[in-house]
Amino acid sequence: MNSERPAGFGTRAIHAGQQPDPTTGAIMTPVFLTSTYVQEAPAKTKGYDYSRSHNPTRTALEQNLAALEGGRFGLGFASGMAAIHCVLNLLRSGDHVIAGNDLYGGTYRLLRTLYDKFGLTTTFVDLTDLQQFEGAFRPNTKLVMLETPTNPLLRCCDLGAIAQICRRRSVLSMADNTFATPFLQNPLALGCDIVAHSTTKYLGGHSDVVGGALVSNDEALHKQLMHFQNSCGGTPGPMDCFLVLRGTKTLHVRMQRHCENALAVAQWLAQHPRVARVHYPGLPSHPNHAIAMRQMRAGGGMVSVELKATVEQAKQVCSSFGVFSLAESLGGVESLVDHPASMTHASIPAEERRRSGLEDGLIRLSVGIEDEADLIADLDRALQRLR
Numbered sequence: 463m464n465s466e467r468p469a470g471f472g473t474r475a476i477h478a479g480q481q482p483d484p485t486t487g488a489i490m491t492p493v494f495l496t497s498t499y500v501q502e503a504p505a506k507t508k509g510y511d512y513s514r515s516h517n518p519t520r521t522a523l524e525q526n527l528a529a530l531e532g533g534r535f536g537l538g539f540a541s542g543m544a545a546i547h548c549v550l551n552l553l554r555s556g557d558h559v560i561a562g563n564d565l566y567g568g569t570y571r572l573l574r575t576l577y578d579k580f581g582l583t584t585t586f587v588d589l590t591d592l593q594q595f596e597g598a599f600r601p602n603t604k605l606v607m608l609e610t611p612t613n614p615l616l617r618c619c620d621l622g623a624i625a626q627i628c629r630r631r632s633v634l635s636m637a638d639n640t641f642a643t644p645f646l647q648n649p650l651a652l653g654c655d656i657v658a659h660s661t662t663k664y665l666g667g668h669s670d671v672v673g674g675a676l677v678s679n680d681e682a683l684h685k686q687l688m689h690f691q692n693s694c695g696g697t698p699g700p701m702d703c704f705l706v707l708r709g710t711k712t713l714h715v716r717m718q719r720h721c722e723n724a725l726a727v728a729q730w731l732a733q734h735p736r737v738a739r740v741h742y743p744g745l746p747s748h749p750n751h752a753i754a755m756r757q758m759r760a761g762g763g764m765v766s767v768e769l770k771a772t773v774e775q776a777k778q779v780c781s782s783f784g785v786f787s788l789a790e791s792l793g794g795v796e797s798l799v800d801h802p803a804s805m806t807h808a809s810i811p812a813e814e815r816r817r818s819g820l821e822d823g824l825i826r827l828s829v830g831i832e833d834e835a836d837l838i839a840d841l842d843r844a845l846q847r848l849r
Contacts, residue, residue, distance in 0.1 A: 472714045479525030519700035530644040533677040535684035542660025544696030545674030551690040555581035557604040564612040589619040609638040614826040616741040618750035625653030645717045663793030667709035720763030724829040736848040741766040765827045776823040785840040792828035800826040
């Protein structure tokens with residue numbers, strides 16, 4: 463990116479990490495479909511030797527994502543879970559992790575079914591309660607893993623306070639920023655050590671690619687993460703990187719529309735007689751609204767809803783939409799509806815889900831960028847099933 467250009471978010475989204483191709487002048491980053499690179503002499507390369515380790519398309523994406531998060535170093539992965547797995551590779555048997563008790567089911571599954579058997583222990587706590595959080599530390603605590611807003615209850619914890627506590631105790635902090643995106647929130651600027659993303663979601667933005675990313679500022683930490691990225695091999699292909707780069711170019715304009723639509727949907731649902739509770743950080747009724755508005759530019763594109771309905775009725779509602787599509791994932795331009803208890807969070811035992819506040823009747827909406835009136839009309843039609 464030309465240093466003379468302004469460094470606003472939209473400008474960084476479109477230009478950071480990307481220059482016109484010096485050979486042809488192509489304005490789009492080329493997709494380097496190559497596994498290996500010719501060397502001028504043994505170990506004398508032009509910066510690339512094997513595409514698991516480095517690829518020019520991936521380099522552009524990593525630099526772009528680092529710039530968006532206000533970080534120095536970015537790393538690309540084949541999925542968000544591969545990125546989180548890379549962070550956990552920093553730990554040793556006997557170490558202790560503190561994690562939020564309301565987080566993506568895949569992260570819970572990774573901790574419980576893989577790292578448990580390697581002697582890594584995890585305590586799941588409500589990270590919006592700083593007293594409970596501080597009480598969970600042990601002498602062997604090495605990492606705090608958090609999401610804000612959380613998945614799916616959209617709780618918002620105080621990133622600055624948590625990061626400060628972690629630094630005081632010399633414990634790493636990793637914030638999953640997938641729901642907020644760097645457009646709305648920047649955990650590194652608030653003191654967190656690592657930011658994680660599922661680039662599958664808002665960063666890609668078009669439901670056509672799976673990927674993940676890590677961004678950090680500390681060079682020594684980055685080198686450790688890069689070692690495991692290369693050693694474990696969970697890296698994205700160049701076409702995947704190209705698709706995410708295409709997505710980040712419009713992230714700022716898409717997120718504005720996601721947030722506008724989600725707020726309108728949340729306000730409408732909050733007045734509906736068959737809705738028990740709406741979880742949305744942009745509503746003043748949200749218990750963490752003040753923290754969310756201090757950390758975020760807007761409330762985001764996700765809305766979770768507790769219906770006055772049985773579990774079976776909630777499932778019927780999920781299957782009754784015309785514009786919203788029943789599917790896992792989120793963050794695409796199209797609106798999606800998910801029933802976490804039977805879909806994205808089914809890997810978490812029911813008693814643990816309920817203990818953390820995730821009821822079986824809750825549905826999660828990824829509000830897209832369609833026309834607001836059509837989304838609300840679709841919700842109205844689906845909720846008529848409860849009358």
